[in-house]
Amino acid sequence: MSKRNSNWGNTLQGRFLRWMRFGWEPMDVLLIDKMSQDRDESVNDALSAAENLRDLQLSEKYNADTAIEHSIMQELDEWSLSKGRKIVNRLYALLSVTLCVTVILLLLETVIAMPMRGVAVSPTNNEVSQRYIEEGMEETGAVNIVAGMILDYRAFDTLGESTVLFIAACAVLILLRIDRDKDGRPTQELIAAEEDDRSHEPKSDRILQGSAMILTPVVLLFGIYVVLNGHLSPGGGFSGGAIIGAGLILYLNAFGFAKASRFFSYKTFALITLLSLSFYALAKAYSFYCGANGLPSGIPLGTPGSILSSGLILPLNICVGMVVACTMYIFYAMFRKGGI
């Protein structure tokens, strides 16, 4: 708080504010102040007695009002429990059916108004998609047209998507993370959350642990394969990252937070997502600045079909995959325990 003048109420600003609030003339305030100073004790007592009487009358009136209100509310309650519930239920059903039918009709109307599928003159068969299909492989070097689309032609959009994931993970961290106190000791809430988690966690379940021993490496390898092969086959950063995140969650479920936190902490999350997003932004900034409109960007496209090809698409896929995997893991850990 900043320092405030002790006589603030009588400054120009204070009087102006009071006048604004209550509609008093500033002169009245001055007059009343003066009168209250001039008043002697007996007048004060008489005044306070009158005020007390007025308060009593007001409170009686208030009580009467609340009694009336109470009886009205009770009648309303009884009505809503017997007859009103039926009416409200019927109205609810009617309104929901009306809403559904309206939405269905609107959507059907839109579908009817859309151009027919497969007609040569329809706007979906314009020159843009034709150009993507015919020259996409040559321009981006990616065999998978979708990867070339989302990570080369429309890479800016994908950067926004990854940033949305990062922001979502940050928001979940802010909302659900249970912090330690100032000295670094765990708080009561954290201890309670860990106790609750321990009672529900499938602890030392040999069946789960055995299957996780077999499955986790396979799942992680498959996720890495999907990420690295994103420009050659269906897949890419988003789906591969989701698979890697699922593998991490499986490991966490089988072996618990103590073992999972050896390789995944808040620092790991911050480092990986920050590096991925900044590399993505820098690489695409360079590419937009130097490589747009057919300018030579100096990044070799390679032969389409080999694993080290298609320029920036492979590293960008890796970045997106890491962000997605970290986000999935953080979401799971936060919603389960409120911490890693």
Place this chain on the structure above:
Amino acid sequence: MLEWIRFIFTAAFLAAGIFILIASVRGVYKFDYALNRMHAAAMGDTLGIFFVLIGLVFSAPDIWLGAKLVLIIVFLWIASPVGSHLIARLEVNTNPIWEKDVTAARRTIEEGDTHGHL
């Protein structure tokens, strides 16, 4: 001739798998208690999907696609029974009607008999 044999095998396995899946869905809706329902769902998850994927293996155009489908079967046969086991475990651990059995099992574990592991 070979095409016909493949087609017949594919159709037979797919029909068997779909029958088992429909039966498991019927079981999920018919039974009342969580463990019974989970049993029906797990049947569909393992045997039904197994038959469907075996049918797809017979109809696969080359051997590598068939091998990938076999790998998917292996994955599902490891993963889905474990999932059912975890659901059953949660039900047994949290439902009060099993409390006596759970404490008895815990006691046997504490006494050193790890075969009754829960």
